[in-house]
Every structure is written in structure tokens, then in C-alpha cells.
Amino acid sequence: MNILVCMKQVPDTQKIKIDPVKNTLVRKGVPSITNPFDESGLECALEIREAVGGKITVLTMGIPDSECILRDALTLGVDRAFLLTDRAFAGADTLATSYTLGMAIRTIGPFDLLVFGKQAVDGDTAQVGPGVASILECPVITFVTGVRTILSDRIVVERMIDSGREVVSSGFPVAITVVKAKKRLRMPRFTAIIESFDTRVVRLGADDIRADSERCGLKGSPTRVKKVFSPKKHTSVQYMEGSAAEQAKSIVSLFREKGIVS
């Protein structure tokens, strides 16, 4: 089984602050992490490799520093790592990102299984997995919660939908986008960390993947960010005073006002 895991380096959204004067994101001092959904994707790939054998390749697009997340993946015994980095890729929206990743996958592939985290926690769009699949004309299964069966010619997965669950089967190649699994990404073994030092992260630019620079980065992005602003500050909370019974009375009279209870 030839598996590709697409990953993204993201700022730790829990630690982001807003500059109160300029009303902009303060990125300085915010640690970068591997997108948590991609960690679930990597764990899923590692489990599949354990079950049926094969190779795992990790791929990311980003600034040169994004190599860190690939190096972390290598310590878990990933076979190959590719970093897409080029000025031409900067400012990409989900369409340009899907195109660029798609071209890279054509260059370094073929793969049987493409694994994506369902979304990245900085943008939260959940569009790149299905987008890349569309570029590659490959079927996609979104919001996968787990793999049920994997055979040499077929994978059966379970996915989450709003009103329940679905079991979906597909031949290869297929792309899956995974939700965050209960099981956390495993920790590396010491020997594997040492061994990973021998593996080089391969850097690829626009020319290496034969990408049309008009379709990459800001140029290839149909959407534009017109304005960025802070959400309205929440008006302060009103506390209910008194005993539990009195607090309950105040809340229920509020419910009556709002027509929630008769």
C-alpha cells in the first residue's frame, strides 16, 4: 500500500492573541504545531501500514520552517518526506493550494491512498482534501472516523454525517479526509528518532512539479481577503444571584420572556 499523508503547519490557535490596538493577529511568540487533524491522518496511515505493509510519504506546502512537522513525522518511521516551498506558492487560497498539492502528488506519486485531516485549525475550511481529489480526478470520502477493512484492492471506512453514520467502500486510488481520532498520535521510539536523521526532506518548487505559476499562490487564488477584524466583544455576563432556587427562578422567568417555556 502506497500511502500519502498531506500535512500542514499551523499556529496553535489556542495561544493566538489579538493586538488590542491594531486589531490584528499577534503571531509572534505563538508556537507552530502540526495541524491536529493531520496527526490523526498520520496515525491512521501508520496503522494501515502495520496491517497491510507498504510505504508512507508525507507532504506539506509552506514556508521553509514547515520542515519541522515533516521531521516529526519522520521520527515515527515515515518513509519519505516532501516540502513544497516556493515564493510562487505564497498567498494561496484553497483552490490554488489544491492545484499545487495535486501537481506535487502527480510528480511524487502514484499513491493508492491519500490521507488528509478533514480541515486545518487555522482556516477551518475542510476544502483542500476534496479539492485535491478533484484536481487528481480521484474519488474522495470525507469525514472518515475509522477504517473498517483494508484489502489489496479495496478500503471500507466509516464516516460521520450530520444525522448518523455511513459505511463507504472504494477501490484505489482514493482520498480520505479524517476527523480527529480518539487515539492520539503515537510517540516516537528513541531508535527511530536517531534513524530519521538519515532521511532527507526533499524540497520542491513550482518548476519541480511542473506547476503553472498562474494557478499557484495569490495569482491562482480567485478569493481575496478584503478585510480582517475582531469579533464583536461580548457584552458582559449577567450573574444570577441568591440561592439555587432563586437563581433557577430568575432563569426560568427569562425563559418565559423569551417564550422558551410557557
Add this chain to the structure above:
Amino acid sequence: MNSSNIWILAEKRNDTVHPVSFELLSKGRELAHRLGGKLVAVIFGKSGGDTRRLLEAYGAQQILELQMNRGLSVHPEVLAEAFCTAVRDFHPSIVLAGATAFGRTLMPLIAVRLKTGLTADCTELSIDPERMLLLQTRPAFGGNILATIECPNSKPQMATVRPHVFRMKKAARTRKAELIARVYSPVLGRVTELVESFIEQEKMDITEADIIVSGGRGLGKPEGFALLNRLAEKLGGMTGASRGAVDLGWYSSAFQVGQTGHTVSPKLYIACGISGAVQHVVGMKSAETIIAINEDPDAPIFQVSDYGIVGDLYEVIPALIEEIGDGEKR
């Protein structure tokens, strides 16, 4: 030629249409009015009399049925191909869909095929009066900022919107909608196969609940959810849970609210024993009214709440249930 029409993808759910489609039609009327275009409900398969009347009631001026000659297909790739063909035939200016599992899967497949922009999970949509462009506002970076996005040079302008973001409102006057049916037979390679589908019992979709009573680690024990269920039932709502409670195995992940669970925007959200970690807050802060019950007066949940109760939820909630019980008898 490009039209100024606005397409709303009417999402079928069993024999009805998903409420988010009516919410989008309600908002779409306003956008169509500003843009000077028609409001079109696009539906896969046949619409049927009841569905048609409902789409008309929410202001659809045209209903476009996309039928596939192999019958209604369940493959997202087939639906995407058919939808793209229709877009090339009719040139809508704007395409909107609910940010449901269905919409969030189908819309990126369509946008990439059409090489156009798509903005996910918008919380506000408006029309720039000068350039007649769709302004799409959405949260990013875990809800820490809002960004207004536009798609100036390609059509259609596409966006998804979560359920409950826009209010459902019937049109003042109902007119008969023009019905257009197109039959498409997309040429396709391989597709995925739906093996089984488990629709959880009715009222299982927490994103559709108007009222949610949610519990976290602060409940202290799994039995706490039985109490929350009683309150939720009294209020005609549903019970949700934070990641903490789900991780402890106290409640099913199907009802988890937050970044790794569902994003909800009900009319009322009651957070019980939930500290209010950022990941939880992004999933519920757009609720119309938020009430927090927590023993810890410094719990961050109070910062996003409208009403706070500092106290023992095992005293407050039974008191609430009793107080509401009286109300019903009246």
C-alpha cells in the same frame, strides 16, 4: 452571458428539505433583491408538490431540478459533475449551500471543477453595492478573527453557511415558481460505493437543535448527563457534551460540541460544568443566548455567556426542572 441569479442548493433529507436550505432562501431573497437577479432553488432529483410549495413559500422564484438519467445518484462526484454542467448552462452569479456534511463535501468538488472561489462557513453575507460582489464574512484562526472575503474575477461566487446562522423567514407573498427540469448523464470514472448508512433516530442531529443543554467534566460523574437529559427534555432540546466529557466516555461523541465535534448555533445554549476552553467555545459561541452554570467563578465560559450562575449544578438544575414544571401546569 452571466446572470445575476442566486442559486441555493436545496439539500434533500429523507423526503423533506434540510432546514438550512430554507434559511439560505430567506437570506437569498435579500441578496437577490440587491443584485437584481432571480432566486433559484436547485435540487437533485424531482422536487415533488410539498417540497415545491415550501421552496416557493421561502421565496424561490425558480426551481431547477437536476435529474440524472440513472436515477438519483448518491455519489458526490456524480452530483458535482451534474451541478457543474448546470452552472455552465445557466451561469449563476452566486451559489450557496448549507455547511452540512453534504454541502461541505459537494461544494469543494464543484468549486475546483469550475476553478472558482469558495468560502466555507460564512456567518454573514451581503452585496457590495458598488461592485455588486458577494461579501462573505467568516471566522478564522479558531474564531479569534473574522475575515471578509470576496471573489472578484470568477463566477460563480460560492459559499457555505452553517445551519442556524440565518433565520428562517417565509416570504411576505408566495408566488408560483417557474419549474425547470434538466436531465444530465455525467461521464465518470470510478466512484465510491455506499455500503450501509445508519441514520440515527429522529432528533439526533445536534446542529439542528434550537435548545442545547451541554455538559462537561465539571459534572464530575457520567450520571450527571441523566440530569441534563431531564432538563433538555423539559425544554424540548437536546443534550450535548464537551470533548472532556466525551473523552471520559460519559457521553456519545455524536453530540460533541466544539472544534473536534459539531459547531452549533442554537437559540439557547446552557453550558453545565464546562470550563470553556477555546476549542469548545468556537463550537457554540454563535448561540443566540448562552447560560453557564459552573462552580468556578473564574471559568472562562462566563466570558462568552449572557447569563451566569456560579453554583452547584446538582442544586441548580433540579431547581430549574422544578421551576419549569410549575410553568407547564399553568
